[in-house]
Amino acid sequence: MKMMNERDYKQDFPVFEQYPDLAYLDNSATTQKPRAVIDAVSRYYREENANPLRGLYELAVKATDAYENARTAVRDFIGAASEREIIFTRNASESLNLIAYSYGRSEIKNGDEILVTISEHHSNFLPWQILAKEKGARLKFLKCSETGEYTPEMLRKALTPRTKIFACAQISNVFGRLNPIKEFAGICHENGTVIICDGAQSVPHIPVNVQELGVDFLAFSGHKMLAPMGIGVLYGREELLEKMPPFLYGGEMIEYVTLCGATFAELPHKFEAGTVNAGGAVGLHAAIGYMNAVGFDETERRENELTAKLMNEMKNIPHVHIIGSDDPAEHHGIVTFTIDDVHPHDIAAIFDESGVAVRAGHHCAQPLHKYLNLQSTVRASVAFYNDERDIWRFTDCLKTIRKRMGYNE
């Protein structure tokens, strides 16, 4: 590993001009934004802004093109068959809620079963909990091994003829572990179960192709993959989206409206009521362009090398416990841990004093923390633009934390 000769990607991210010494290791929460994205959003509002999809003048056509070109870029990025399968939302949470409200409320009946993994983010858990309560369906949990692993065998055992939905993250936001979604999708479909994949932590870090995976739905957020906050994506198989009722009603999602009824727009606009976040979509388009230019080969290699360095150092520090697998390759940049006798909020505050940004708490996965018998944890998450200096800053601080909290080793 010769990080000495590596390209300095931080130069592409203006936030590091303001915070040159910050070790930003909270990328699973949100990533920083490259200049290419910030400039694209700015250019859209300076040169192309009008209300997309409705105006009959040149500027509105430009805005519509900018918005729809972003959709095409997303389609290509995740290998969807058609733009009709790409719905713009605010974020992964909204995408998942859209499925629960629209597909869930029209398809789930009393006595059906919904299966979710115990490690789901609240956004892929609560919509199903609420739906199950409302419909008298049964919410069941797929439990993982101690290292956060789910196997096809575990899934097969948990499915029943009544299981209508299986909700599962491709990469857990706590363990960082990659689930075998392609195999899961095959098993689900043999059982007549729809598989809903939360790609919030996977789409930014590994190549994802929805047709190859065979998932029915995929949700992800732009802001975790270099794009602005407030733009997210729902991919759904066209056949399913076609039969789903709209989620929100209002402007620009109709075909024809009378005093006593309405018909609705075609896909994907049926699910995009109201004025859309065109600036956000343009930013997402630019983020995809930036990521394609760097390439997943490069980003994955850097993230894996940095994660390995981080974990190898951590393993030598007494009283530090990494959650999940021992193998850095199974973490995808996410390293969640505890320190004996030190509360995660204190740990995060001490990191902050040392110029290291990490996340502390339950990471929106309270059921998992309860299952693992943990109150809360600390999470460090790397992105390709992090460098070795960030890792050393983190580990140097980590070594001092128990001492700073008054424990004499």
Added chain:
Amino acid sequence: MSNFYNEILTDHNIHPVHKHELSCCTCTRDGVNPSCGDEITLNLSIGNGIITDGSFTGSGCAVSQASADIMLDLVIGKSTGEALRLHELFMKMIHGDADESEIDELEEAGALSDISHMPARVKCAVLGWRTLNEMIS
């Protein structure tokens, strides 16, 4: 850069004086910060308007636990009126509005004055005091 993880705070966190059950208490109350999971149960023994004894149990970050211990050090033996006045002073300090002599009156609790620069941790520092205020006001 602040340094609120000073010796006073870490010492009260690792070796709390008042973190135990209290069999003879006259009132008890739970305080919780749902967003971060800090929780304490505060026990007081009050007679003739004087806090004659007090203790707490619970779990949470060092700031929440040490602050409760320091608070009990300060208010045990004082009247409830005086305890309320100290609560006011503590809140004033946490909001960055107390002067030096007021912070001096808070004795060891003054070690938490830097929390005023850490908005996310204010609720940790005030958990014990907030619970005390709810019990005696």
